[in-house]
Amino acid sequence: MMSAMSDGEEDTQETDLFNIPWDDVLVPYIGPTLSVKDCFNLRCVSRSGKSLGESILKKVHKLVLSSTLSQNQGTIQVLRKNCKDIRILTVIPEDEEQDVPSKISAENFIILTSGLKRLQHVNLAHCVNLSPRAVHHIFVNSKYMTFLDLTRCCWLTDGALQTLMVHQRHLRDVNLRCCCQISTKCLIKLVALCSNLEQLNLQQLSSVDDSVLAAILHHCNNLNSLNLVMCQEVSPSAIERFLLMKPSVSVKQFGCRSLMCLDPTLYTLMRHNEGGGYMQMPMGLRFF
Known part of the structure; x- marks a missing residue:
């Protein structure tokens, strides 16, 4: 039961991260702190991670x-x-x-x-x-x-x-x-x-x-x-x-x-x- 809740919490956290406005927050404020390697690692997380990583690369x-x-x-x-x-x-x-x-x-x-x-x-x-x-x-x-x-x-x-x-x-x-x-x-x-x-x-x-x-x-x-x-x-x-x-x-x-x-x-x-x-x-x- 606790394991199921933990998995649910992780899913919620991931959803919350990608629900943060990309153009207004993630790309301009988080993007500059990431290296090229970080962006490629982000691309491997999920489809949303891939899209976010590439959005950050476009601003590099x-x-x-x-x-x-x-x-x-x-x-x-x-x-x-x-x-x-x-x-x-x-x-x-x-x-x-x-x-x-x-x-x-x-x-x-x-x-x-x-x-x-x-x-x-x-x-x-x-x-x-x-x-x-x-x-x-x-x-x-x-x-x-x-x-x-x-x-x-x-x-x-x-x-x-x-x-x-x-x-x-x-x-x-x-x-x-x-x-x-x-x-x-x-x-x-x-x-x-x-x-x-x-x-x-x-x-x-x-x-x-x-x-x-x-x-x-x-x-x-x-x-x-x-x-x-x-x-x-x-x-x-x-x-x-x-x-x-x-x-x-x-x-x-x-x-x-x-x-x-x-x-x-x-x-x-x-x-x-x-x-x-x-x-x-x-x-x-x-x-x-």
């Missing part, structure tokens, strides 16, 4: 996709069907600390992003299985992208980057670390066309030389952070000139060729992490 603006979820094509299809207004897309690597790449395939990425046109923040760091074709849609159709992280995306070619720079004029933060196929000429075009850049990471690009630094100096007036770590083709004189012309830019330059040939008395201005003021630091001590 930020999608953080783990490697586990990104490998399942059924999951990708559900996300494609429901998540059509994504503004922030992050694909999490298998193990970011160990540089273990994400396993999302080019095919699944194309399916996921084929209907997305409002992406503003895209993090594809360590997505080594993608291709220029896979990112073509978001490069062309997401007109207001401001953040793009392509760390260790060695598949990125000059052609793909040229497509990006033609269609994306609002980029402010770009990370091309270890994108080894990008040429010097293409980098010069990038900084010329995307002149609103505020942060630019060119770490470990052998194509970065004095001409690229000169183009950055000429075009990127809003720049406040530049990563040149291990860019060994940049000369000390080019770095010195850049720092003198743009003293407010924080430049990471450990590993640049003949770095210590620079005048040890040269000081650069760096934005203080606290308070928005400035502090002076000897350049010879700025190892990152």
Whole structure:
């Protein structure tokens, strides 16, 4: 008897939950607290749970996709069907600390992003299985992208980057670390066309030389952070000139060729992490 009552109480509670107004209460207030995994678990509860989970997914603006979820094509299809207004897309690597790449395939990425046109923040760091074709849609159709992280995306070619720079004029933060196929000429075009850049990471690009630094100096007036770590083709004189012309830019330059040939008395201005003021630091001590 008690067991029957308990079952009845559970049924009543479930009914009460789904009777709460979805559009006014559950979706706007409960939805933002649920992860993508939570929504998929909710879909498995009942037909009502499936409908509620998909209603919540339709309102999602930020999608953080783990490697586990990104490998399942059924999951990708559900996300494609429901998540059509994504503004922030992050694909999490298998193990970011160990540089273990994400396993999302080019095919699944194309399916996921084929209907997305409002992406503003895209993090594809360590997505080594993608291709220029896979990112073509978001490069062309997401007109207001401001953040793009392509760390260790060695598949990125000059052609793909040229497509990006033609269609994306609002980029402010770009990370091309270890994108080894990008040429010097293409980098010069990038900084010329995307002149609103505020942060630019060119770490470990052998194509970065004095001409690229000169183009950055000429075009990127809003720049406040530049990563040149291990860019060994940049000369000390080019770095010195850049720092003198743009003293407010924080430049990471450990590993640049003949770095210590620079005048040890040269000081650069760096934005203080606290308070928005400035502090002076000897350049010879700025190892990152």
